[in-house]
Protein backbone atom coordinates (compact mmCIF):
# COMPACT_ATOMS: atom_id res chain seq x y z
CA UNK A 1 0.00 0.00 0.00
CA UNK A 2 1.45 3.36 -1.10
CA UNK A 3 0.06 6.48 0.56
CA UNK A 4 0.03 10.04 -0.76
CA UNK A 5 0.59 12.33 2.21
CA UNK A 6 0.02 16.08 2.38
CA UNK A 7 -1.22 18.87 4.63
CA UNK A 8 -1.59 22.54 3.89
CA UNK A 9 -2.77 23.53 7.36
CA UNK A 10 0.19 24.96 9.22
CA UNK A 11 -1.58 25.11 12.58
CA UNK A 12 -1.70 21.61 14.07
CA UNK A 13 -4.08 20.94 16.98
CA UNK A 14 -5.20 17.66 18.51
CA UNK A 15 -5.29 15.07 21.28
CA UNK A 16 -3.96 11.57 20.82
CA UNK A 17 -3.30 8.43 22.81
CA UNK A 18 -0.41 6.46 21.38
CA UNK A 19 -0.12 2.73 22.15
CA UNK A 20 2.18 1.50 24.96
CA UNK A 21 5.96 1.46 24.57
CA UNK A 22 7.02 -1.62 22.61
CA UNK A 23 10.33 -1.73 24.48
CA UNK A 24 8.65 -1.75 27.90
CA UNK A 25 5.96 -4.17 26.68
CA UNK A 26 8.42 -6.72 25.31
CA UNK A 27 10.41 -6.68 28.55
CA UNK A 28 7.26 -7.08 30.65
CA UNK A 29 6.00 -9.95 28.48
CA UNK A 30 9.20 -11.91 29.21
CA UNK A 31 8.95 -11.06 32.90
CA UNK A 32 5.28 -12.12 32.96
CA UNK A 33 6.22 -15.48 31.42
CA UNK A 34 8.76 -15.92 34.24
CA UNK A 35 6.56 -14.47 37.00
CA UNK A 36 2.86 -15.10 36.22
CA UNK A 37 1.75 -12.89 39.14
CA UNK A 38 2.57 -9.90 36.94
CA UNK A 39 -0.31 -8.09 35.18
CA UNK A 40 0.34 -5.59 32.40
CA UNK A 41 -1.81 -2.59 31.47
CA UNK A 42 -1.61 -0.54 28.26
CA UNK A 43 0.42 -3.23 26.53
CA UNK A 44 1.67 -2.17 23.09
CA UNK A 45 -0.52 -3.36 20.20
CA UNK A 46 2.50 -3.25 17.86
CA UNK A 47 3.35 -6.22 15.61
CA UNK A 48 6.58 -6.64 17.60
CA UNK A 49 4.72 -7.09 20.87
CA UNK A 50 2.14 -9.37 19.29
CA UNK A 51 4.83 -11.69 17.90
CA UNK A 52 6.52 -11.66 21.31
CA UNK A 53 3.31 -12.66 23.09
CA UNK A 54 2.54 -15.35 20.48
CA UNK A 55 6.08 -16.77 20.72
CA UNK A 56 5.86 -17.06 24.49
CA UNK A 57 2.47 -18.71 24.20
CA UNK A 58 3.68 -21.23 21.60
CA UNK A 59 6.86 -22.03 23.52
CA UNK A 60 8.17 -24.82 21.27
CA UNK A 61 8.85 -25.87 17.66
CA UNK A 62 9.56 -23.26 14.99
CA UNK A 63 8.89 -19.70 16.10
CA UNK A 64 9.00 -16.84 13.59
CA UNK A 65 9.43 -13.39 15.11
CA UNK A 66 9.41 -11.55 11.73
CA UNK A 67 11.22 -8.19 12.04
CA UNK A 68 11.21 -7.86 15.85
CA UNK A 69 14.77 -7.35 17.11
CA UNK A 70 13.91 -7.24 20.80
CA UNK A 71 11.79 -10.39 20.47
CA UNK A 72 14.67 -12.21 18.73
CA UNK A 73 17.24 -11.22 21.33
CA UNK A 74 15.09 -11.52 24.48
CA UNK A 75 13.59 -14.88 23.44
CA UNK A 76 17.04 -16.32 22.70
CA UNK A 77 18.06 -15.82 26.33
CA UNK A 78 14.62 -16.85 27.56
CA UNK A 79 14.38 -20.18 25.69
CA UNK A 80 18.06 -21.02 26.26
CA UNK A 81 17.46 -20.92 30.00
CA UNK A 82 14.14 -22.90 30.04
CA UNK A 83 15.10 -26.49 30.81
CA UNK A 84 13.60 -29.05 28.41
CA UNK A 85 12.32 -26.57 25.80
CA UNK A 86 13.29 -27.02 22.12
CA UNK A 87 12.74 -24.23 19.62
CA UNK A 88 13.96 -22.95 16.31
CA UNK A 89 13.89 -19.19 16.51
CA UNK A 90 13.71 -17.58 13.11
CA UNK A 91 12.65 -14.29 11.57
CA UNK A 92 12.32 -12.24 8.39
CA UNK A 93 15.02 -12.09 5.70
CA UNK A 94 16.37 -8.94 7.38
CA UNK A 95 16.33 -10.59 10.82
CA UNK A 96 18.57 -13.29 9.36
CA UNK A 97 21.07 -10.52 8.54
CA UNK A 98 20.99 -8.90 12.00
CA UNK A 99 23.93 -10.14 14.12
CA UNK A 100 23.34 -12.13 17.30
CA UNK A 101 26.74 -13.75 17.85
CA UNK A 102 27.71 -11.67 20.90
CA UNK A 103 24.59 -12.80 22.77
CA UNK A 104 24.85 -16.43 21.61
CA UNK A 105 28.55 -16.55 22.58
CA UNK A 106 27.75 -15.15 26.03
CA UNK A 107 24.94 -17.68 26.55
CA UNK A 108 27.12 -20.54 25.30
CA UNK A 109 29.83 -19.55 27.77
CA UNK A 110 27.11 -19.78 30.43
CA UNK A 111 26.43 -23.37 29.30
CA UNK A 112 23.53 -22.82 26.85
CA UNK A 113 22.92 -25.17 23.93
CA UNK A 114 22.40 -23.00 20.83
CA UNK A 115 23.25 -23.79 17.19
CA UNK A 116 23.11 -21.68 14.06
CA UNK A 117 20.98 -23.47 11.45
CA UNK A 118 22.11 -21.27 8.52
CA UNK A 119 24.81 -18.58 8.74
CA UNK A 120 27.17 -18.48 11.72
CA UNK A 121 26.41 -15.47 13.88
CA UNK A 122 22.85 -14.90 12.60
CA UNK A 123 19.35 -16.31 13.13
CA UNK A 124 17.77 -18.85 12.75
CA UNK A 125 18.88 -20.47 15.99
CA UNK A 126 18.20 -23.97 17.26
CA UNK A 127 17.88 -23.71 21.02
CA UNK A 128 17.66 -26.57 23.50
CA UNK A 129 16.82 -25.02 26.86
CA UNK A 130 19.01 -25.97 29.82
CA UNK A 131 19.35 -25.19 33.48
CA UNK A 132 21.96 -22.45 33.68
CA UNK A 133 23.73 -21.81 36.97
CA UNK A 134 26.75 -19.75 35.89
CA UNK A 135 27.21 -16.72 38.13
CA UNK A 136 29.13 -14.33 35.89
CA UNK A 137 29.34 -13.49 32.20
CA UNK A 138 31.05 -10.70 30.27
CA UNK A 139 30.29 -9.36 26.82
CA UNK A 140 30.96 -6.42 24.51
CA UNK A 141 28.47 -3.62 25.16
CA UNK A 142 29.18 -1.44 22.11
CA UNK A 143 27.06 -3.24 19.47
CA UNK A 144 23.54 -3.59 20.86
CA UNK A 145 22.14 -3.07 24.34
CA UNK A 146 19.47 -5.65 23.50
CA UNK A 147 21.97 -8.47 24.12
CA UNK A 148 22.51 -7.12 27.63
CA UNK A 149 18.83 -6.55 28.36
CA UNK A 150 18.16 -10.12 27.17
CA UNK A 151 20.55 -11.51 29.80
CA UNK A 152 19.22 -9.16 32.49
CA UNK A 153 15.62 -10.21 31.89
CA UNK A 154 16.28 -13.89 32.57
CA UNK A 155 19.01 -13.31 35.19
CA UNK A 156 16.75 -13.37 38.25
CA UNK A 157 15.21 -16.69 37.16
CA UNK A 158 18.64 -18.40 37.24
CA UNK A 159 19.42 -20.20 40.50
CA UNK A 160 22.38 -17.90 41.24
CA UNK A 161 21.17 -14.69 39.62
CA UNK A 162 23.82 -13.15 37.35
CA UNK A 163 26.66 -10.67 37.25
CA UNK A 164 27.07 -9.17 33.76
CA UNK A 165 30.37 -7.42 33.01
CA UNK A 166 30.14 -4.89 30.19
CA UNK A 167 33.20 -4.42 27.96
CA UNK A 168 33.86 -1.35 25.80
CA UNK A 169 31.79 1.80 25.45
CA UNK A 170 28.17 1.05 26.32
CA UNK A 171 25.68 1.86 23.55
CA UNK A 172 21.95 2.61 23.89
CA UNK A 173 22.47 2.71 27.65
CA UNK A 174 19.01 4.08 28.57
CA UNK A 175 17.55 0.76 27.39
CA UNK A 176 19.73 -1.06 29.97
CA UNK A 177 18.47 1.34 32.63
CA UNK A 178 14.89 0.74 31.43
CA UNK A 179 15.40 -3.01 31.91
CA UNK A 180 16.81 -2.47 35.38
CA UNK A 181 13.99 -0.07 36.27
CA UNK A 182 11.34 -2.59 35.21
CA UNK A 183 13.05 -5.44 37.07
CA UNK A 184 12.97 -3.33 40.22
CA UNK A 185 9.33 -2.38 39.66
CA UNK A 186 8.49 -6.07 39.33
CA UNK A 187 10.23 -6.73 42.67
CA UNK A 188 13.67 -7.99 41.58
CA UNK A 189 16.82 -6.57 43.17
CA UNK A 190 19.57 -5.41 40.87
CA UNK A 191 22.17 -2.74 40.39
CA UNK A 192 24.37 -1.31 37.66
CA UNK A 193 27.65 0.20 38.80
CA UNK A 194 30.97 0.78 37.04
CA UNK A 195 30.14 -1.34 34.00
CA UNK A 196 28.85 -4.26 36.08
CA UNK A 197 25.25 -5.35 36.44
CA UNK A 198 24.19 -7.55 39.36
CA UNK A 199 20.79 -9.23 39.36
CA UNK A 200 19.69 -11.19 42.44
CA UNK A 201 18.02 -14.59 42.04
CA UNK A 202 14.24 -14.29 42.56
CA UNK A 203 11.87 -17.26 42.59
CA UNK A 204 8.54 -15.47 43.06
CA UNK A 205 7.20 -11.96 43.09
CA UNK A 206 4.19 -10.49 44.88
CA UNK A 207 1.24 -10.16 42.47
CA UNK A 208 1.26 -6.73 40.88
CA UNK A 209 0.05 -4.67 37.94
CA UNK A 210 2.38 -2.50 35.90
CA UNK A 211 1.05 0.11 33.48
CA UNK A 212 3.14 0.65 30.37
CA UNK A 213 3.84 4.28 29.51
CA UNK A 214 3.04 5.23 25.92
CA UNK A 215 5.83 5.06 23.36
CA UNK A 216 8.21 8.03 23.27
CA UNK A 217 9.84 6.90 20.00
CA UNK A 218 6.36 7.09 18.43
CA UNK A 219 5.87 10.53 20.00
CA UNK A 220 8.93 11.72 18.08
CA UNK A 221 6.87 12.05 14.88
CA UNK A 222 4.58 14.55 16.62
CA UNK A 223 7.57 16.51 17.90
CA UNK A 224 8.76 16.67 14.31
CA UNK A 225 5.33 17.71 13.11
CA UNK A 226 5.12 20.45 15.75
CA UNK A 227 8.60 21.69 14.81
CA UNK A 228 7.77 21.86 11.09
CA UNK A 229 4.37 23.55 11.56
CA UNK A 230 4.04 27.30 12.09
CA UNK A 231 2.07 26.82 15.30
CA UNK A 232 0.97 23.65 17.09
CA UNK A 233 -0.64 22.35 20.25
CA UNK A 234 -0.66 18.53 20.40
CA UNK A 235 -1.66 16.71 23.58
CA UNK A 236 -0.40 13.14 23.96
CA UNK A 237 -1.79 11.19 26.91
CA UNK A 238 -0.11 8.56 29.07
CA UNK A 239 3.35 10.16 29.06
CA UNK A 240 5.31 11.18 32.14
CA UNK A 241 8.24 13.36 33.07
CA UNK A 242 10.00 10.53 34.93
CA UNK A 243 10.03 8.17 31.99
CA UNK A 244 12.04 4.96 31.78
CA UNK A 245 12.36 5.52 28.03
CA UNK A 246 15.55 7.23 26.88
CA UNK A 247 13.76 8.75 23.89
CA UNK A 248 12.05 11.11 26.34
CA UNK A 249 15.17 13.24 25.68
CA UNK A 250 13.02 14.48 22.77
CA UNK A 251 11.53 17.11 25.08
CA UNK A 252 14.99 18.71 25.42
CA UNK A 253 16.19 18.18 21.86
CA UNK A 254 13.06 19.67 20.28
CA UNK A 255 13.34 22.84 22.39
CA UNK A 256 16.08 23.73 19.91
CA UNK A 257 13.41 23.69 17.20
CA UNK A 258 11.07 25.87 19.29
CA UNK A 259 8.84 23.04 20.57
CA UNK A 260 8.05 23.36 24.27
CA UNK A 261 6.81 20.33 26.24
CA UNK A 262 4.30 20.95 29.01
CA UNK A 263 4.12 18.01 31.40
CA UNK A 264 0.60 17.53 32.75
CA UNK A 265 -0.84 14.83 34.96
CA UNK A 266 -0.09 11.75 32.86
CA UNK A 267 0.17 13.71 29.59
CA UNK A 268 2.44 15.94 27.55
CA UNK A 269 1.42 18.89 25.41
CA UNK A 270 3.77 19.91 22.61
CA UNK A 271 3.51 23.63 21.90
CA UNK A 272 5.04 25.50 19.04
CA UNK A 273 4.76 29.26 18.52
CA UNK A 274 5.98 31.17 15.49
CA UNK A 275 9.65 31.96 15.98
CA UNK A 276 13.29 31.70 15.01
CA UNK A 277 15.04 28.40 14.37
CA UNK A 278 18.78 27.72 14.30
CA UNK A 279 20.55 27.16 10.95
CA UNK A 280 21.90 23.81 12.03
CA UNK A 281 22.00 21.45 14.98
CA UNK A 282 24.45 18.87 16.20
CA UNK A 283 23.43 15.86 18.31
CA UNK A 284 25.09 12.73 19.64
CA UNK A 285 22.40 10.03 19.51
CA UNK A 286 24.37 7.11 20.99
CA UNK A 287 21.72 6.95 23.72
CA UNK A 288 18.68 7.48 21.47
CA UNK A 289 19.34 5.85 18.09
CA UNK A 290 15.64 5.41 17.18
CA UNK A 291 15.02 9.15 16.84
CA UNK A 292 17.85 9.79 14.35
CA UNK A 293 15.57 9.46 11.31
CA UNK A 294 12.97 11.77 12.87
CA UNK A 295 15.51 14.52 13.57
CA UNK A 296 17.16 14.28 10.15
CA UNK A 297 13.79 14.74 8.42
CA UNK A 298 12.80 17.62 10.74
CA UNK A 299 15.98 19.41 9.67
CA UNK A 300 15.33 18.65 5.99
CA UNK A 301 11.83 20.12 6.28
CA UNK A 302 13.05 23.25 8.07
CA UNK A 303 15.80 23.95 5.55
CA UNK A 304 18.33 23.37 8.34
CA UNK A 305 21.60 21.50 8.38
CA UNK A 306 22.45 18.85 10.94
CA UNK A 307 25.30 16.73 12.14
CA UNK A 308 24.13 13.57 13.87
CA UNK A 309 26.74 11.42 15.62
CA UNK A 310 26.76 8.19 17.65
CA UNK A 311 24.85 6.38 14.90
CA UNK A 312 27.00 3.20 14.73
CA UNK A 313 24.02 0.96 15.56
CA UNK A 314 21.86 2.23 12.68
CA UNK A 315 23.49 -0.07 10.14
CA UNK A 316 22.13 -3.21 11.87
CA UNK A 317 18.56 -2.12 12.50
CA UNK A 318 15.45 -2.91 10.37
CA UNK A 319 17.51 -1.71 7.40
CA UNK A 320 20.83 0.10 7.10
CA UNK A 321 19.23 3.35 8.27
CA UNK A 322 22.22 5.49 7.31
CA UNK A 323 22.15 4.35 3.67
CA UNK A 324 18.34 4.53 3.60
CA UNK A 325 18.25 8.08 4.98
CA UNK A 326 20.87 9.26 2.50
CA UNK A 327 19.06 7.70 -0.46
CA UNK A 328 15.62 9.05 0.47
CA UNK A 329 16.66 12.54 1.63
CA UNK A 330 18.70 13.05 -1.55
CA UNK A 331 15.55 12.40 -3.62
CA UNK A 332 14.36 15.84 -2.42
CA UNK A 333 17.50 17.51 -3.82
CA UNK A 334 19.39 17.76 -0.52
CA UNK A 335 22.98 16.66 0.07
CA UNK A 336 23.76 14.07 2.74
CA UNK A 337 27.10 12.64 3.81
CA UNK A 338 27.30 9.52 5.93
CA UNK A 339 30.12 7.69 7.66
CA UNK A 340 29.86 4.44 9.61
CA UNK A 341 28.47 6.33 12.60
CA UNK A 342 27.35 9.80 11.51
CA UNK A 343 25.13 11.71 9.12
CA UNK A 344 25.60 15.28 7.89
CA UNK A 345 22.81 17.12 6.07
CA UNK A 346 23.36 20.40 4.18
CA UNK A 347 20.44 22.87 4.26
CA UNK A 348 18.21 22.60 1.17
CA UNK A 349 15.88 25.49 0.27
CA UNK A 350 13.76 24.01 -2.52
CA UNK A 351 12.44 20.54 -1.82
CA UNK A 352 11.31 18.49 -4.82
CA UNK A 353 7.60 17.63 -4.93
CA UNK A 354 5.92 14.26 -5.41
CA UNK A 355 8.93 12.25 -4.19
CA UNK A 356 8.29 8.53 -3.57
CA UNK A 357 9.83 7.44 -0.28
CA UNK A 358 11.03 3.83 -0.19
CA UNK A 359 10.62 2.40 3.30
CA UNK A 360 12.89 -0.73 3.27
CA UNK A 361 10.60 -2.71 5.65
CA UNK A 362 11.44 -0.08 8.24
CA UNK A 363 8.53 1.48 10.14
CA UNK A 364 10.67 4.46 11.13
CA UNK A 365 11.43 5.36 7.50
CA UNK A 366 7.69 5.71 6.82
CA UNK A 367 6.89 7.58 10.03
CA UNK A 368 9.92 9.89 9.99
CA UNK A 369 9.11 11.20 6.50
CA UNK A 370 5.37 11.66 7.08
CA UNK A 371 5.60 15.10 8.80
CA UNK A 372 7.40 16.40 5.71
CA UNK A 373 3.95 16.34 4.09
CA UNK A 374 3.52 19.79 5.67
CA UNK A 375 6.19 21.19 3.34
CA UNK A 376 5.74 19.18 0.15
CA UNK A 377 3.52 16.46 -1.33
CA UNK A 378 5.09 13.02 -1.00
CA UNK A 379 4.26 9.35 -1.43
CA UNK A 380 5.21 6.80 1.20
CA UNK A 381 5.68 3.32 -0.26
CA UNK A 382 4.59 0.21 1.59
CA UNK A 383 3.12 2.50 4.25
CA UNK A 384 1.69 -0.42 6.27
CA UNK A 385 5.19 -1.00 7.70
CA UNK A 386 4.26 1.36 10.54
CA UNK A 387 2.47 -1.50 12.31
CA UNK A 388 5.83 -2.81 13.54
CA UNK A 389 5.56 -0.30 16.38
CA UNK A 390 2.53 1.95 15.78
CA UNK A 391 -0.45 0.42 13.91
CA UNK A 392 -2.67 3.56 14.21
CA UNK A 393 0.01 5.90 12.90
CA UNK A 394 -1.76 6.95 9.69
CA UNK A 395 -5.18 7.36 11.28
CA UNK A 396 -3.61 9.49 14.02
CA UNK A 397 -1.97 11.65 11.35
CA UNK A 398 -5.37 12.06 9.69
CA UNK A 399 -6.82 13.17 13.04
CA UNK A 400 -4.33 16.03 12.96
CA UNK A 401 -5.59 17.20 9.58
CA UNK A 402 -3.31 15.29 7.19
CA UNK A 403 -4.68 14.09 3.87
CA UNK A 404 -3.65 10.48 3.46
CA UNK A 405 -4.89 8.50 0.45
CA UNK A 406 -3.99 5.31 -1.35
CA UNK A 407 -2.09 5.78 -4.59
CA UNK A 408 0.13 3.84 -7.00
Ligand SMILES: O=C(O)C1=C[C@@H](OP(=O)(O)O)[C@@H](O)[C@H](O)C1
Nearest residue numbers: 023070144145146172175290313
Ligand atom coordinates in the same frame (compact mmCIF):
# COMPACT_ATOMS: atom_id res chain seq x y z
O1 LIG B 1 15.99 -2.69 24.12
C1 LIG B 1 15.20 -2.12 23.34
O2 LIG B 1 13.97 -2.12 23.54
C2 LIG B 1 15.77 -1.39 22.19
C3 LIG B 1 17.10 -1.06 22.15
C4 LIG B 1 17.71 -0.30 21.04
O3 LIG B 1 18.50 -1.19 20.26
P1 LIG B 1 20.12 -1.28 20.33
O4 LIG B 1 20.51 -1.50 21.74
O5 LIG B 1 20.41 -2.45 19.46
O6 LIG B 1 20.64 0.03 19.81
C5 LIG B 1 16.65 0.35 20.16
O7 LIG B 1 17.23 0.81 18.97
C6 LIG B 1 15.52 -0.60 19.86
O8 LIG B 1 14.54 -0.01 19.04
C7 LIG B 1 14.82 -1.03 21.11
Ligand SMILES: C=C(OP(=O)(O)O)C(=O)O
Nearest residue numbers: 067068069070290317318
Ligand atom coordinates in the same frame (compact mmCIF):
# COMPACT_ATOMS: atom_id res chain seq x y z
C1 LIG C 1 15.45 -0.91 16.07
C2 LIG C 1 14.16 -1.08 16.36
O1 LIG C 1 13.58 -2.24 16.77
P1 LIG C 1 14.18 -3.72 16.91
O2 LIG C 1 15.68 -3.62 17.04
O3 LIG C 1 13.54 -4.23 18.15
O4 LIG C 1 13.78 -4.49 15.70
C3 LIG C 1 13.23 0.08 16.28
O5 LIG C 1 12.05 -0.07 16.68
O6 LIG C 1 13.62 1.16 15.81
